[in-house]
Amino acid sequence: MTGQRLGYVRVSTLDQNTARQLDGVDVDQVFADKASGKDVNRPELERMIDFARDGDTVLVHSMDRLARNLDDLRAIVRRLTEKKVRVEFVKEQLTFTGDDNAMATLLLNVMGAFAEFERSLIRERQREGINLAKQRGAYRGRTPSLDAKSATELREKAAAGVPKAALARHYGISRETVYTYLRAE
Structure with a gap:
């Protein structure tokens, strides 16, 4: 590989730290977003996709850092591989190049589906917790922005x-x- 090694990291909230995601991974440049994975409006992700060139490699800690939705995950990987950019997921030890075989495509779909399933479980547990808190009178919801x-x-x-x-x-x-x-x- 002759291109650059580009890192992409994402955390959901401003107070979370991105440092651990690609700790020990050799990268030339890191693009970091502080936004939910369900949010498709991630400026640093778009900047990285625009910046990436033929021969570059994008390294991401895990699939759920790139997207929490299977359709978004496939679309992002496809956008990058169509530019002849390799996409490597460190945790899953998977690499996608656009010339992927049936097994690689299956793994992308299965692992992406698990990330989406995990997000659904989180939302479900959150709703259950809110309902229980409401029953106890401990949850009042968000305060209105305006009086x-x-x-x-x-x-x-x-x-x-x-x-x-x-x-x-x-x-x-x-x-x-x-x-x-x-x-x-």
């Missing part, structure tokens, strides 16, 4: 034609939260 007065004000400004992005900036919330308040009328 009732601000929410009414936001709706009035939106009705008057103020752009949603401007409203989001003014109230210090995301545009999606703006739309959530507008739908709740």
Whole structure:
């Protein structure tokens, strides 16, 4: 291999540390995202895919660091291998080149399905925990971003034609939260 060795690491929250994922693995450059694996909007992943060239190798600690959804995993691996970039998963000791045989394709699908299954189990346990906490009266949910007065004000400004992005900036919330308040009328 004559290309660069590019590392990709991902953690779900800002307070988690990415250092252990490729510890001891020789890489020329690391791209690190702090975002959920279910989130397809990961700037460093896109930057790495754009940066990778024919002959490069992308090293990822494990499949679930690249994607938590089988379709996304296959799409990302395909995007890279179509550029003649090798994809290596350190933990699973699997390598994909685009010229993969039936066994490699099967392993990608099976291991990716397990990552997706694991994510589903996590969500299921989380829902169960929240339901139990609600029954005990210990769970009150997330506090609203805006008080009732601000929410009414936001709706009035939106009705008057103020752009949603401007409203989001003014109230210090995301545009999606703006739309959530507008739908709740």
